[in-house]
Amino acid sequence: MARIRAPGAFGPPVAVVNACTRQGRGGSPTTVVIDDAALTDDERHAIAGAAGTSHTAFVDTSTAAVPTVRFFTGTGELTTCGHGTIAAQAVLLQRSGATEHLGHQRSGGRTFATTAIRRHDGIEVWFDQGVIALPDSGHPTGGGIIAALGLERTDLAADVRVASPGTPRLLVPVRDRRTLLSIQPDHDRLAAECRRLAYLGCFVYALSPPTRTGIARMFAPAIGVDEDIANANSVGCLAAHLLDTTGNGEIDIHQGDGLQSPSSVYASATNAADGIVARIGGVVGLSAPHGP
Known part of the structure; x- marks a missing residue:
């Protein structure tokens, strides 16, 4: 995992990882920040804009049992982000040094189950998306x-x-x-x-x-x-x-x-x-x- 620094001399360290790779290649570069509670949302927007990736996940580990993850692009906050969740859970497993973790994450007002497993080519992550609303076809x-x-x-x-x-x-x-x-x-x-x-x-x-x-x-x-x-x-x-x-x-x-x-x-x-x-x-x- 790459390590960079956020804007400003005292910005939090962040990780950039490739989420959703295919056979060990490619993937979506995604920024993960172990969030600093002192950051304002304006600062989070600035970090997301400067990171050079499409999405940034901010992980609050102050309640380690169920971390809260928020997602930002350079233009605003998103309620959820699938590949951001996958990236965040992989970083948390990597930081823990464990080979597998069954846990939960809180994002967008809901708490859901997550699984992260270390593999030879990376970390495999699964998460429960929740209920998906499907209006009638032919919109x-x-x-x-x-x-x-x-x-x-x-x-x-x-x-x-x-x-x-x-x-x-x-x-x-x-x-x-x-x-x-x-x-x-x-x-x-x-x-x-x-x-x-x-x-x-x-x-x-x-x-x-x-x-x-x-x-x-x-x-x-x-x-x-x-x-x-x-x-x-x-x-x-x-x-x-x-x-x-x-x-x-x-x-x-x-x-x-x-x-x-x-x-x-x-x-x-x-x-x-x-x-x-x-x-x-x-x-x-x-x-x-x-x-x-």
């Missing part, structure tokens, strides 16, 4: 987003759908890999549409149904992230959607190839008393990533 307000992506309705493999583990985003199925990789969004227009609809962004994917694998791209310019290398929460949302529509909620999604940083996120959705829930997993590489 009528997705037209502006489809146009902002530069897509036509004929490029879609099925209806779009809103999914929300707390923050809604639009799931957009396209016909094939070629269509997905050819997307060149109008980021300003997409940001405006997502803000108008109160969406985090849009998760565009193409599936290979026989193997329950697929590829995806996550566009979230409304929160300052034009394209995410990995978006674990959206993979959980997709798993929930697939369980609801096909009865099979197991999925392995590849992202980041077009950004020269291949990533992989696993998700498994099941039915629970309160609705569909998902469990999300990824591996954090222990070698120093590119970045600051």
Whole structure:
């Protein structure tokens, strides 16, 4: 894990790790700060903006049994962050020196179970995403987003759908890999549409149904992230959607190839008393990533 210093002479030390690697390669560079209670939110925004990564996780270990983790981009705070959770839990395991930890994390007003296990190629982390809200398919307000992506309705493999583990985003199925990789969004227009609809962004994917694998791209310019290398929460949302529509909620999604940083996120959705829930997993590489 790389070590850098936050802005200012007395800034807290931070770690930068590659979250959601694929076969020991790539992953999303993610900053993890063992939080200093004296930091203000303005200072957290500044650290996130200066770190050179898309997301920063601030971990409060003052209650060690259940650490509280908050997530920031350079433009604001997020309620949840899937690959940020995976990165934070890997750093906590690394700091402890243990080989495995079964614990909990508090983020976005909820406490959920986490698992971190040391492997030869990194640290494997799983977490419980919670209930995922799934309004009916065929959401009528997705037209502006489809146009902002530069897509036509004929490029879609099925209806779009809103999914929300707390923050809604639009799931957009396209016909094939070629269509997905050819997307060149109008980021300003997409940001405006997502803000108008109160969406985090849009998760565009193409599936290979026989193997329950697929590829995806996550566009979230409304929160300052034009394209995410990995978006674990959206993979959980997709798993929930697939369980609801096909009865099979197991999925392995590849992202980041077009950004020269291949990533992989696993998700498994099941039915629970309160609705569909998902469990999300990824591996954090222990070698120093590119970045600051």
